[in-house]
Amino acid sequence: MSTWSNMNMQDSSSPIMEQLIYFHDHALMIILMILIVVTYMMISISLNKNINRLMLEGQMIETAWTVTPAIILIFIAIPSLRLLYLMDEINSPTITLKTIGHQWYWSYEYSDFMKIDMDSYMIPQNELLMESFRLLDVDNRAPLPMNTFIRMIVTSEDVLHSWTVPSLGVKADATPGRLNQISFMFNRPGVYYGQCSEICGANHSFMPIVIESINPKMFMN
Template identity: 60%
Template sequence: MAHPTQLGFQDAASPLMEELLHFHDHALMIIFMISAMVLYIIMTMITTKLTDTYILDSQEIEIIWTVLPAIILILIALPSLRILYLMDEINDPHLTIKAVGHQWYWSYEYTDYEDLGFDSYMIPTQDLTPGQFRLLEADHRMVIPVESPIRILISAEDVLHSWAVPSLGVKMDAVPGRLNQTAFIAARSGVFYGQCSEICGANHSFMPIVVEAVPLEHFESWSSLMLEDT
């Protein structure tokens, strides 16, 4: 969960988000080095007037500023492609959940169970209890077992939506008439919050996503109770 004055990302709750954080830090260090080098060259040219013929027409300088950017691009591209491959890899999920976006709430269907499904609406501000987060709490949470590969099938019934949970490293568009899929593993127990990340209408900011990761035995108890209620 984000906290006041936070400047960076939320703490990673999945291996995929950990990889994304590492890549962010890796790319940021490269940007810092490029910025420092360019600033140093500019300040040097201003203070010492390095504008002689050797600097302006040097073959060695032209080789450096042609080869160096190519190397930098390779250093960025290789880990980026690796993470893209990991994000698309879905191997033997333990649980499949279908998330359908509506104006303006989410519906969840646990496809491995015959009758397990529910709608998830935002809790109005006047109905919140102490400790709950305004605009982020939902009346029904999407409960998943911790440390289990989860596949999410994402679609929409009316307009474009986007199912996004930052701490899990998940963000996928919900498109009417199309079924997108993504996968993640919750590495620890907890409650993780997200919101629709597509401008889907007047109440776009009022369709939160709440994912609760619990131990497997707690998930089995929850699913049994939900099936009994239906």
Template identity: 55%
Template sequence: MAHPAQLGFQDAASPVMEELLHFHDHALMIVFLISTFVLYIIVAMISTKLTNKYILDSQEIEIIWTVLPAMTLVLIALPSLRILYLMDEINSPLLTVKAVGHQWYWSYEYTDYEELGFDAYMIPTQDLAPGQFRLLEADHRMVIPVEAPIRILISADDVLHSWAVPALGVKMDAVPGRLNQMTFISSRPGVFFGQCSEICGANHSFMPIVVEAVPLEHFENWATKMLEDA
């Protein structure tokens, strides 16, 4: 969960998000080193130490500023490709959930169950209980078992939406007439908040996403209760 004046990312709640945080720090360090080197070159040129024509026309300098960027791209590309493979589709998920974006709410269907589905609307400010978060709480949470591979199918009923939960490292566009999919694993129990990340109309900022990761036994009890209520 984010907190006031936060500068960094939310705490990772999935293996993919942990890898994304490591990659962010890795890339940021490379950018910092490049910026420092370029600043040094600029300062040195201003002081006329590098304006000598024999240095500027040097073959060695041309080799360096060709090879170094190529090596930098490799250092960024290798961990990036690794994360892409980690985010790839899994063959046998424990649970499949279909999320459909509407103006302006989300509906969820648990495809492994025959009649388990519900709509999730934002709770109005005046109806919030003590301790609940404004603009982030929904009347129904998407409940999933912890430490289990989850496949989520994402689509939209009207306009473009985007299903995004930062702590889980997931973000996927919901496109009308198209079924996108992604997978994730929640590495710890908790409640994780997200929002539609596509400008989808007047109430774009009022369709939150709430994912609750619970132990498998609790998830089974919740699913049984939801089916009985249905």
């Protein structure tokens, strides 16, 4: 769930988002170590003439700062590629939800059930409840079961949109005439918010996404 004044990433609600946060922390620590070493070397060079001569003329140091970045890139690339393939993996989904972007709202179709579809509009500011989020809450939330493998099919009826829920770690372009596919699984119940991430026109910032993760039995009822 989103919170105001939060500078960090949202708490994960899916296994993929957990892995994305782990990779973010992993890469951040590597970048931090590089920053510390480079800063130390620059200060040492500026204060010590002997070290300055070693850095400018030493064959060993040239070899070191050529090989070291290559090794560091390997430690970043391997988990990055692993995560990339995990995000593209589509197993046998239990439920398929189709979402269609319009100017400027979303509509949802539950393909596994007969004639279940709905439009999801942003709630106007003058109709908001005290506990509602301004510019984020909608009149019809899309309910989905937790601990269930879900396939999301994303498309658009008019212009380019982008269906994004940060706490799920999913983002897919909604392209007219094309079906894009993503998959995810909720690991806990809750209400999760997102927004269109493609500048799609005058009311681009007024087409939020709200997904509600609920118990599978409640979902079927």
